[in-house]
Amino acid sequence: MFKNTLAIAWKEIQLMLKDRGSLAILFLLPLLFGAVYGGMNLKFADTDDAGILVRVGVVNLDTGIFGEEITAALHTIDELQITDYETAAEAEAPVATGEAAAAIVIPAGFTEQVNAYTPTEIEVIVDPAQPESASIVTGIMNQVVDEATIWGEIQYGIRAVLEDSDAFTTASPEQQQAFAAQNLGVIMTQLNEMRRNPAIAVVSEDLEGATIEGGIEIFFALMFPGLTVMFVFFIVGVCAASLLNEREAGTLRRLLAAPLTPSAIIGGKTLAYMALACAQVVVLLGVAAIFFNMPLGASPLALLPLTVILAFVAAAMGMMIAALSKTPKQADTTGTVLGFVLAGIGGCIAMGPTPLTRTTGFIGILSKLTPHAHALEAYYSLMGENATFVQVLPEMGILLAMGLLFFTIAAWRFRFTD
Amino acid sequence: MAAILEVENLSKKFGEFEAVKGVSFAVEEGEVFGLLGPNGAGKTTTISMLTGVLPPSAGAARVGGYDIRAEMHEAKKINGLVPQDLALYPTLSARANLNFFGRIYGLQGKDLKERVSDVLRIVSLTERADQRIETFSGGMKRRVNIAAGLVHQPRLLFLDEPTVGVDPQSRNHIFESVQRLNRERGMSIIYTSHYMEEVELLCSRVAIIDEGRIIALDTIKNLIALLGGGVINVGLTRANEALLAQLAALPAVKEAALISQPLAPPPGEGAEPKERPASASGVTVKIVAEHSQQAVVNVIGFLNGRDITLTSLEILEPNLESVFLHLTGKKLRE
């Protein structure tokens, strides 16, 4: 009986390893985001010496997103007092009279050029009489522009990964565009949110006396699990589709004709996807711990049962979606949409200083309905706040209950005939 | 010999529609038993019920003595199923597929390895065993599909139209494998097809199934005897309605009709039907006889008396195709 379950799990793992597209989405995409967010927060955490105020004029001739992003970014920088102008000439006038230290001109077509990887320039006109201010402005500009090119790379990365996925390539061009735009939209919003309220906010709020370094790392104990939990639940669609694929490919007939119990079939699949989810957690949190100094907390062993339970919830949710869907495609889409929605509600995306479950009011209550929020709460408590195993038991209990509920619905509703 | 399969009044309803309407038959241990019927006859549905893929709506069956309702788990260990549609994991290699289908029957270790090598040999795919199924030709995929049903050495093998869409070479190979499994390993086989040639070649007994019912069940010889006589094709320089009527009226002759085409070539062979233009080489008259021998004598005598030139004469044994036509008034294949 258990041997059969293992046989099914092993076959499933072999199938996963052949599905490069899904693996890229589940492993490479979160790694890419992790590296970018993490890197960005580190950078902002480092440059935290305000004091000087420099007057700068900005002209944004670009109509695309990067021009807008850069202008917005400049406005958020405390050291700069920004005035917006319509034309380059208008912006240069105060520089010439010494009223402003510099004028920044974002050229027309800037976004297209970044997207097309063509070299492009942002012009910074400085007042030679104020060399210090001028060098500050140029320094800040370089940093901001760096970011803009990172956007370009992220966009490129998303495309590359999506194009590797079967579901994406078989979709119509309109669907592809919509899908890419949706992903990009969610991620850009998330990144922007992060950059506007970067870790500095967390740091200055929480860290009377503590070093900035420690603060950013505590923040990472929320940020990386958020990303991890979000991507763990992206296995839901893949997992659901794989169960329905058995019916579509006709192999379900063979499974039904073999001396297997339905629970061995569902159990084997669940086991395989749990292994996949555990691998995701190990890779993502491992990278965070090694490269970003994310703490593992005072009870690192407690992370193991938590991760296994999280993996179980995600796999069981996949089985439930399979039981409630008709075709693999439908299951995959449902899983993906649910992945985004629940990640949003559960606080994987919104970046406050603490998990969303701790927010009072409707949002906090709503978030508690998602497994994401409970998982995130437990990871953050363990790693960021040095909670003990016993302290996170309630969260694990809730997660386990959710998983069992999903699994029961799956076993009850899945049609074990052709 | 003991029956390895006994089926009694087995029925399957899909909602209001009754796809299988109470079929009964028995298969002896060591027999190759044919289920012959047109598309939608209910062959696959019957097999699905006997293998545990679908629950029956009514009736009973025993596989190796095990009741398919109460003791399906045991029955499944005796059964082997080769589904009509390919049922394999295309991204895995042939060997990985076979390993998996062996494991779910409890095989492992050295046993599994030997069994997989054995079935690969049976379907002649040892060389390609480690390549992904999706890189295989249609015929090769079919062969792996068959192999997957053999790994656990079933005593009773259900082959559901195993030759659909297969090139002639692979088809012959499949026939040989079926015969060898039966002869050398004593495997009992239920062979489903709507190609009567295959069933005639492979099966000792045949159930002809149509619209969910078994309309005839016997040895091929006895089924053909149902027709009584045979068919004679007579080549003439010309013929008209009056002549056909006169021929049909001869003693021992049942009917006479012009045929425009020769009998359909064996499926998949792709042979071009030979043209028989009436002007150049004359016409062919198909004579259905109550008694072939007698009819030939009468026809020749009649034609000689009229001084009509006989250009060819062919005596055909009646086949299952004609039996099916005879029983249902329909062609087996449209």
Ligand SMILES: Nc1ncnc2c1ncn2[C@@H]1O[C@H](COP(=O)(O)OP(=O)(O)OP(=O)(O)O)[C@@H](O)[C@H]1O
């Ligand atoms: N799951 C199902 N739901 C509803 N009707 C079905 C289902 N499966 C089969 N049928 C119907 O039952 C009838 C018998 O189908 P079945 O597949 O058994 O025929 P078959 O003899 O195997 O035909 P073929 O030679 O085409 O494979 C058909 O009319 C088919 O449409």
Ligand SMILES: [Mg+2]
């Ligand atoms: Mg069929």
